[in-house]
Amino acid sequence: MSSYADGDVIPKASSRRVPRVRARLSRDGLSTVAFLVPLLVIFGLFSWFPIIRAFVMSVQDTNLVSEPTWVGLENFSRVLADPLFAIAVRNTAYFSFLALIIGFPIPIVLAVIMSEARRGKALMSALAYLPVVVPPVVSVLLWRFFFSASPTGVFNTFLGWVGLGPLPWLQTAASAMPSIVIEATWAGAGATVIIYLAALLSVPPELYDAAEVDGASIRQKIWHVTLPQLRGVLFVTLILQLIATAQLFTEPFLFTGGGPANSTMSILLLIYHYAFQNSLGGDYGMAAALSVMLAAFLGVFTAGYFWLTRSWSTSS
Amino acid sequence: MRLPSIRRGPRRRTQDQADRGIVSAADWRRGRIRWAMRIIHGATLLFLLLVGLGPLLWMVKSSITPTQDTLRLPMALWPHGFDIGQLATAWSRTHIDRYLLNTIWIAAGSWLVQIVVATTGGYALSVLKPRFHRVLSGLVLATLFVPTLVLLVPLYLTVVNVPLLHLRLVDTFWAVWLPAGASAFNVVVIKRFFDNLPREIFDAARVDGAGPFQLFWRIVLPMSRPILGVVSVFAVIATWKDYLWPLLVLRNPNLQPLSVRLPTLQPTTDLGVFIAALTISSLIPIALFLIFQRFFLRGPGLSGALKG
Numbered sequence: 001m002s003s004y005a006d007g008d009v010i011p012k013a014s015s016r017r018v019p020r021v022r023a024r025l026s027r028d029g030l031s032t033v034a035f036l037v038p039l040l041v042i043f044g045l046f047s048w049f050p051i052i053r054a055f056v057m058s059v060q061d062t063n064l065v066s067e068p069t070w071v072g073l074e075n076f077s078r079v080l081a082d083p084l085f086a087i088a089v090r091n092t093a094y095f096s097f098l099a100l101i102i103g104f105p106i107p108i109v110l111a112v113i114m115s116e117a118r119r120g121k122a123l124m125s126a127l128a129y130l131p132v133v134v135p136p137v138v139s140v141l142l143w144r145f146f147f148s149a150s151p152t153g154v155f156n157t158f159l160g161w162v163g164l165g166p167l168p169w170l171q172t173a174a175s176a177m178p179s180i181v182i183e184a185t186w187a188g189a190g191a192t193v194i195i196y197l198a199a200l201l202s203v204p205p206e207l208y209d210a211a212e213v214d215g216a217s218i219r220q221k222i223w224h225v226t227l228p229q230l231r232g233v234l235f236v237t238l239i240l241q242l243i244a245t246a247q248l249f250t251e252p253f254l255f256t257g258g259g260p261a262n263s264t265m266s267i268l269l270l271i272y273h274y275a276f277q278n279s280l281g282g283d284y285g286m287a288a289a290l291s292v293m294l295a296a297f298l299g300v301f302t303a304g305y306f307w308l309t310r311s312w313s314t315s316s
Numbered sequence: 317m318r319l320p321s322i323r324r325g326p327r328r329r330t331q332d333q334a335d336r337g338i339v340s341a342a343d344w345r346r347g348r349i350r351w352a353m354r355i356i357h358g359a360t361l362l363f364l365l366l367v368g369l370g371p372l373l374w375m376v377k378s379s380i381t382p383t384q385d386t387l388r389l390p391m392a393l394w395p396h397g398f399d400i401g402q403l404a405t406a407w408s409r410t411h412i413d414r415y416l417l418n419t420i421w422i423a424a425g426s427w428l429v430q431i432v433v434a435t436t437g438g439y440a441l442s443v444l445k446p447r448f449h450r451v452l453s454g455l456v457l458a459t460l461f462v463p464t465l466v467l468l469v470p471l472y473l474t475v476v477n478v479p480l481l482h483l484r485l486v487d488t489f490w491a492v493w494l495p496a497g498a499s500a501f502n503v504v505v506i507k508r509f510f511d512n513l514p515r516e517i518f519d520a521a522r523v524d525g526a527g528p529f530q531l532f533w534r535i536v537l538p539m540s541r542p543i544l545g546v547v548s549v550f551a552v553i554a555t556w557k558d559y560l561w562p563l564l565v566l567r568n569p570n571l572q573p574l575s576v577r578l579p580t581l582q583p584t585t586d587l588g589v590f591i592a593a594l595t596i597s598s599l600i601p602i603a604l605f606l607i608f609q610r611f612f613l614r615g616p617g618l619s620g621a622l623k624g
Contacts, residue, residue, distance in 0.1 A: 031528040039437030047498035050470035127368035133605040137575040295466040
């Protein structure tokens with residue numbers, strides 16, 4: 001029923017609202033309303049309302065004891081003045097950058113090779129995807145042993161075999177973030193490989209035939225046919241990866257807790273600290289302000305993603 | 317985040333039709349290229365075995381290796397024999413059995429709420445079409461634009477005190493179950509599937525006297541089994557992977573799922589027993605993946621949904 005209550009979304013809702021609502025009810029029928037109730041209640045309470053509340057909270061001083069008070073942009077200025085904010089932005093950007101350098105080319109190379117295989121393609125895609133279904137908490141806790149800084153740690157044992165190391169991995173500010181990127185790439189690359197494999201199937205074979213008539217080698221075919229044909233998909237996965245990396249949380253939270261020396265403090269970790277790890281009670285206003293800033297920044301990418309995929313589905 | 321088209325477009329070729337790729341038939345006949353390709357593929361397969369399966373095999377191995385051996389010689393295969401007992405210790409003394417049951421409860425409830433909301437909502441928006449169904453669909457779609465992290469704090473305050481109803485859901489499974497239902501992705505995917513069902517069947521059913529409820533229960537749902545299967549498997553795996561949200565809303569250790577308990581158990585648990593607990597925690601998602609591989613590996617769109 002709540003849909004009829006907030007009639008503001010319907011244009012031309014005026015003083016004649018009551019009879020109009022009755023007319024709608026009789027046309028749509030009670031059964032239609034009944035089918036809409038779960039969606040309206042759940043989305044209303046747990047999606048639409050919290051979204052609006054995020055914006056409201058960002059300009060309020062909220063605690064769970066007294067009534068919220070209007071503070072204008074004070075939450076935003078307090079976040080911007082926090083020295084941890086600049087550190088968190090820099091760390092998150094650094095993570096996205098490293099994840100891009102390491103995590104972007106690997107799935108492309110794997111997918112191109114796998115798509116040419118005559119046997120074992122199913123086995124290879126299953127192996128590539130396997131890490132994606134392992135719960136992230138399990139992956140992180142497992143990789144903490146791999147990253148053990150002692151000479152008998154798993155990775156340091158490997159390095160010892162070839163006469164290198166031991167490396168400190170998560171223990172120093174310089175190597176903590178790259179270590180996290182390695183684990184995150186392992187955990188996420190498989191999903192991207194599957195997207196590329198599907199995209200490779202949609203490359204028209206005539207293009208390869210035509211390239212061969214012109215005497216193109218295998219390398220030239222990859223460079224001048226395959227990659228340009230994948231351009232759109234590559235751009236979309238790039239955007240999705242940026243959106244995902246900007247919300248980095250579980251890995252630094254469980255690997256390092258943001259340390260050492262704040263070198264893995266991410267934006268979402270900072271939001272969590274503001275709201276839930278404050279000994280003076282949660283500063284929900286600052287947390288909301290930082291969330292809104294990041295959402296606005298990511299909104300640009302998300303809009304680009306939707307615009308791109310929308311124009312595909314209508315053109316093809 | 318991705319919006320897949322479940323039905324394959326006429327343009328997309330299936331696996332068997334892909335008669336050629338980058339390497340032409342003429343290339344394949346040349347010995348040098350054939351051998352180079354074999355070596356490349358062998359190396360790729362080896363790489364994927366090592367990287368994709370290797371860490372998980374190490375986890376299984378270490379869960380039945382005595383702790384001291386894992387610490388001193390992590391790569392050695394059972395220098396001093398097995399310790400199968402670690403699995404039993406993890407199961408009973410570390411109470412992995414209880415946390416596994418919590419996880420299953422949380423996943424089952426989240427699944428049910430998601431399916432109910434997405435099927436009834438998708439049916440109303442796609443088939444019954446009330447007056448402002450376009451506005452509503454737009455409002456549902458719009459939530460896809462909002463990154464989940466924006467909702468973290470306001471959603472937390474919402475389950476602390478649900479507006480209008482004034483309920484406190486914290487430390488009940490409802491705090492995880494109900495917000496799980498607000499998945500725009502599910503609604504959009506299921507609505508698109510319903511949009512593609514043949515309208516003639518609906519008309520025929522109406523002529524035969526079927527009301528909206530019978531149409532939904534007897535015709536639309538049975539025809540939607542494939543998409544419901546896909547959405548269900550993804551819903552269960554996504555719940556299994558969830559960490560931050562249950563950490564926030566389930567503070568009572570007796571209610572927490574595996575993902576929340578494991579990090580707190582680690583400092584007080586023997587290493588071998590702990591790795592055994594990790595192994596037990598991964599069994600169900602991996603089994604689901606192996607059984608329903610085609611859902612994950614064939615649909616290019618849905619696999620992206622798990623990342624966010």
